[in-house]
Amino acid sequence: xxxxxxxxxxxxxxxxxxxxxxxxxxxxxxxxxxxxxxxxxxxxxxxxxxxxxxxxxxxxxxxxxxxxxxxxxxxxxxxxxxxxxxxxxxxxxxxxxxxxxxxxxxxxxxxxxxxxxxxxxxxxxxxxxxxxxxxxxxxxxxxxxxxxxxxxxxxxxxxxxxxxxxxxxxxxxxxxxxxxxxxxxxxxxxxxxxxxxxxxxxxxxxxxxxxxxxxxxxxxxxxxxxxxxxxxxxxxxxxxxxxxxxxxxxxxxxxxxxxxxxxxxxxxxxxxxxxxxxxxxxxxxx
DNA sequence: CCGACGTCCTGCTAGC
DNA sequence: TGCTAGCAGGACGTCG
Numbered sequence: 001x002x003x004x005x006x007x008x009x010x011x012x013x014x015x016x017x018x019x020x021x022x023x024x025x026x027x028x029x030x031x032x033x034x035x036x037x038x039x040x041x042x043x044x045x046x047x048x049x050x051x052x053x054x055x056x057x058x059x060x061x062x063x064x065x066x067x068x069x070x071x072x073x074x075x076x077x078x079x080x081x082x083x084x085x086x087x088x089x090x091x092x093x094x095x096x097x098x099x100x101x102x103x104x105x106x107x108x109x110x111x112x113x114x115x116x117x118x119x120x121x122x123x124x125x126x127x128x129x130x131x132x133x134x135x136x137x138x139x140x141x142x143x144x145x146x147x148x149x150x151x152x153x154x155x156x157x158x159x160x161x162x163x164x165x166x167x168x169x170x171x172x173x174x175x176x177x178x179x180x181x182x183x184x185x186x187x188x189x190x191x192x193x194x195x196x197x198x199x200x201x202x203x204x205x206x207x208x209x210x211x212x213x214x215x216x217x218x219x220x221x222x223x224x225x226x227x228x229x230x231x232x233x234x235x236x237x238x239x240x241x242x243x244x245x246x247x248x249x250x251x252x253x254x255x256x257x258x259x260x261x262x263x264x265x266x267x268x269x270x271x272x273x274x275x276x277x278x279x280x281x282x283x284x285x286x
Numbered sequence: 287c288c289g290a291c292g293t294c295c296t297g298c299t300a301g302c
Numbered sequence: 303t304g305c306t307a308g309c310a311g312g313a314c315g316t317c318g
Contacts, residue, residue, distance in 0.1 A: 001311065034294070035313080058312080075311055076296080091296090110295045112312060131313085153289065162313080170311065218310095259291070260311065 001218060002073040003058060004136065004167030005210035006229060010079055011055045013223040017081045018050045018062065018104065024097040033093050033114055041067070041117030045096075057132045057166030067119045070127070074112025080105055080226055132166040136203045139165060145196050148188040155191065155199070156184035157258035168203065171216055171238045174263045176202045178237045183271045184262050185255075190272055209234065237263040 002010070026042045045064060052063040060071040060079065071079060081104050084097075094106040094115045106115055118124035133147075134140070147164050148155070158164055159173040168176070177184050180202035182195060191199070210216065215229030218239075223229070236246055241254040241263060250267035 003312095072312080074295095074313085108295095109297075110311090112295065114313095151288085157289085160312085261309085 001075055001169060001171065002077065002215070003169035003172050004055075004207055005172070005213075005231065006215035006223075007055050007058050007060060007073065007167070008211050009215045009223045009229060010073070011053055011060055013225045013227070014060075014079065014081065014104075015053045017102075017225075018053050018098075020049065021098045022047065022049045023064070024099065026094065026096045028094050029088075029092065033108065033111055035116075036114040037116045041069075041119075045069075045117070056128050057135070057162055058169070059128065059132075061124070067117060068121065068124050070114075070116045070118060070124060071106065072114045074108060074110065074114070076110040077106065077108040077113030080107070080223075082226070132162055133164045134166065136165050136167060136207055139200050139203070141197060141200065144200050145193060148191060148196050150189070152187045152189055154185045154257055155182060155188045156260070156262055158188045159203075160258060160260065165203070167207070170260050170262075171218075171235075172203070172206055172210065174238045175236060176206045178264060178269060179206055181268050181270075183269045184257055184264050186271055192272065195272070237265060239263065 023045055025046045028039050028042055045067070048065040048067075050062060050064060052061075054061050054063070058072060060073070062069040062071065071077070073079065081098070081102050084101055084103055088095075088105070089107055091109040091111075092105050092107045093111075096104040098104060106113070118127070134143075144165075148158065151158060156173055156177065159168045159176065160170070174184065176199065180195065180199040182191065182199060210229075210231040213229055213231035213234065214223060214227065216231040216235075217228040218232060237252050240252045243252050244250065245252055245265035245268060248265065248267045250265055252263055253266050255262050255264075
């Protein structure tokens, strides 16, 4: 389940292997991916050079001489540079021939991912700006507080909302909430300002360490060279249902929240008392 | 307009 | 041992 750290790791591993490489040809095989749009670009990108590989949220941007490829790994997507002679794995949907010996392959068994082409840089920017909030490392404290204060949704659901903060998925939402000692069902606007700030810092810290560990490998996540990540060894709550919390020893619980499996420590992560009075008491209002 | 929820997709696994 | 229902979840569409 690639989230920001996994996508960042893939980008870092692909960057030196793709930048400056000329794409000889591209092909799409098997059944079409969902949500990838028209595929006429496959014919037009032959001969173009890769200028840059970068990340925005969970999206991978491959900048070409003329246009961009925008890749989302979905749940099970893998983007890897492999020798041409390596057998083509099942569910390989897109292949970019890079030279005599290597090709970039996009593989995605569950087909939640996508590979789309943008001819126009402004259109790509508009597409991303429309759906993505700031990167977690660049959250501006006041804007973050304002975003949380204007919604009653459970904080877990807010963290998963890419328009609020880009790149957080189920694993790092749970891990960050545990680090900040916040109950995942807490309505966002009930969080005290210092807790909002604690969460902002926890997100940054958890994601930074996860990137240093090259992401988490749960099932089939691999980076651009086919290597596993190691952050799964650092999980404090995710998939640790029934195990003792490393901080207080209480049993980690699992609930269903925002349609997602949610893991937390009932002792370290308490729901705050309602701050209703602060809102309704005129003496407290400006 | 906001927020909750269903849908897509396949492979693995818990449970009978 | 073999079968099947259920689970996993990111993005997006739909509905109240």
